[in-house]
Amino acid sequence: MRDRIHSQVAFHCEFMTLPTMRKFLPMLLCLSGIASAQQIKVEDIYAKYCSGCHGAKFEGGQGGILVDGVWKHGSTDAEIAKTITKGNLQLGMVPWEGILTGDQIRSLVIFLREKEKQTLAKGMSFPKPSPDKVTKTELHDYRIETLVESGIKDPWAIAFLPDGRKLLTEKSGRLRFITADGKLDPKEIEGIPAVIEHGQGGLMEVAVHPDYAKNGWVYLGLSDGTREKREGGKDEVRCITAVVRGKIKGHKWTEQEWIYRPDPKFRSGAGVHFGTRFVFDKGYIYFVIGERGGLMEVQDLSLPNGKIHRLHDDGRVPADNPFVKTKDAIPGIWSYGHRNPQGLAMDARDGTLYSTEHGPRGGDELNLIKPGANYGWPIVTLGMNYDGMPMSYRGPDGKEILSVTEKEGMEEPVAFWLPSIAVCGLDFYTGDKFSKWKNDLLVGALAQQEIRRLRIEDKKVVSQEIILKDIGRVRDVAMGPDGLIYVILNGPDRLVRIVPAGK
Ligand code: HEC
Structure with a gap:
């Protein structure tokens, strides 16, 4: 069977520039939302x-x-x-x-x-990728192999071990092995820290240290906190994203060390926007803590939420972080003003760090991350509230202020998506199996159930193509050491991989 994904290259960031977008924003919001x-x-x-x-x-x-x-x-x-x-x-x-x-x-x-x-x-029916179907895209044709389609619930992230095995997280708090030949190991890894599964939070990111072969460190991003049962009512939950590392011996988690475990006073009852996602570079780890619903908290440097953080890979604070000398600031903060980035990747060509960030309705962004920079949430956004009303927040005096679409001193996105595609999972393709995709950025999307391939030249998005569509919500996309592209889908929960076919 042959099937063509139309090369709809003219996506939002090309067909509308930021200034044009601003001019038409009220009309667009009116069309996509509802005035009455x-x-x-x-x-x-x-x-x-x-x-x-x-x-x-x-x-x-x-x-x-x-x-x-x-x-x-x-x-x-x-x-x-x-x-x-x-x-x-x-x-x-x-x-x-x-x-x-x-x-x-x-x-x-x-x-x-x-x-x-x-x-x-x-009966609920979901499309199942057929192993024989070849999908044609502009530069490469591929097939989809389904590796795991049962026994996992809400899979979230994948990491690759040098012996060919993979690690897979499930939001409920299970860490699993995928064998070298792509099968789910039924036995879970025991002894990882307690995970508070709450709304969108739970066990999320997993990554192995770039020198794993020598040091064996595995890093996890999870929702950490407390859950107390309340008589006849809802549980009382307090939690926030934390980063921990450990070594896996057999099926046991050992030698655990917290890399960043925010003070319990920063925990909240919110079930939304946990962020996570790690990037390692030159002995540092970069990670995200989502804004946890906290609007103006994102602009407050004494709080860890709504920030991208940078630490040494053992958890120490780098002496040259941008806010180490700022009074009361959390010293690990690298950039701030973020809502909920759930994609983080570095361009190996020039060391530029990018994040994809869930906006409100209509405000998903690709950002180029610079140290000390402010990405503007909730003061600046291209999106609106889920109820179709303009975004607003409360100023220091409690008065309601409407968000604007640009502001001096606040970073503009490199690309944005309107309507939102619900960006999640991000990786640069650096392998050889799909050689014409080399150095392209792969962007996963939950709501639109797609993967987009962005060509980036001189830190700008020069073209964009949807290379995969409608086989499930894309939670994570990651290139394996074998050059194949691994995709974690939610609802239906699956692990699949993209393998070359012909062109
Ligand atoms: C901003 C996201 C968002 C929007 C928009 C939204 N919902 Fe929800 N809804 C949620 C979340 C999150 C939950 C809780 C899910 C859970 O408990 O795991 C929920 C729960 C629900 C539930 C309870 C489901 C259950 O299992 O008991 C109903 C019913 C519901 N929504 C209906 C609606 C309707 C109707 C609309 C549109 C008018 C709507 N929602 C719009 C996020 C949303």
Whole structure:
């Protein structure tokens, strides 16, 4: 079977420059959001307000699948209506009260019930990549091999060991081996730190030290904190992203050392935006702590959230970090003003560090990371709120201030995506199997279920192509030492790899 992915090269960063984009922003927001929600059909309400998080095809996303018969927050019509009305900001569910009318919320419940019935009747079906299918792209043709398709839940990241095995994290807190021939080792690795699985957080990043063959260090990024049971109510959770390293002996995690374990006072109950992702370079580790929903906290250098950090790979603070001499600043901070970067990669050609950052609705960004720079969240953004309202935040005096699209002293993105594609996972392709993709940046996307290939010249994106589409939400994309491209998919949870076919 042959199939062509159209080379839709004219994506947002080419067809619209930043200044043009700014001029048309109010109109675009009006088109993609909703100025008045009063007279629209329930299908359109779902498409416009809910699909960004619950999936255009009801496949789930940042918010769960709403049509699989599983209702975590109450399964009666009244309970579902209440969840929609009151939301759950801790977990990232928007309260729709005041935006949608009572009638509209009631029709959403009916609509979801209909869809639930239809889906349960025919069984959930997801596209499965066929091993014989060749996908043609501009420069290379490839096939997809499915390595693992059962036994894993919410896989998050992959790392490669010199003996051909791989390490795979699952959000629930399991660290697994994938054997050299690509099979899931049923026995999990025991003794890693307790992980607080909460909303989007849990066990996330895994990476091996560049000198792993000599030193054996494995690094993990996880949600660290406490969970206390409360009588008859919700658990009391406090957590934040932390970085730890250890060595794996057999199936045991040993010699553990915390690289960065934020003070417990920085933990929060929010279930959103944990960041993570590591890059190693010249004895340093770079990592991300997402903003945890904390708006202006991102601009506060005495807090670790909403920042990209740089430490020596043993956790010491480098003496030349940009804020080591700033009073009360967290000394590991490398750059700030970030919302939720979940892609981090370095261009080996010139050592430039890039991050992809989840924006609000319509504000996903590719950023070039410079020491000490401010990336502007929530003061500057091209996106808007999930409810279609402009982004705003509270100033020091508590007054509401509208976000702007540019501001002196705040970095502009190298590229942006409107609508948001939900960027997650990022890697430069440096192998030989796909030689014409050499030094291209591979960008994973959850909501749009795709991988984009960005050609970068002189630190600018000169072209962009979708090379993979619609086989699941892309959580991580990583080039293996074998030059093949490994892709972690969520919903359906799978590990697949892209292998050359012909061209
Ligand atoms: C910004 C993202 C976001 C948007 C937009 C959003 N939701 Fe949610 N929703 C969530 C999250 C996160 C949860 C909690 C998931 C969990 O508990 O794991 C949730 C939970 C829910 C639940 C409870 C599901 C259960 O298992 O009990 C319902 C019902 C729901 N959403 C309906 C809606 C509807 C209807 C809309 C549109 C009007 C909507 N949501 C828009 C993020 C979102």
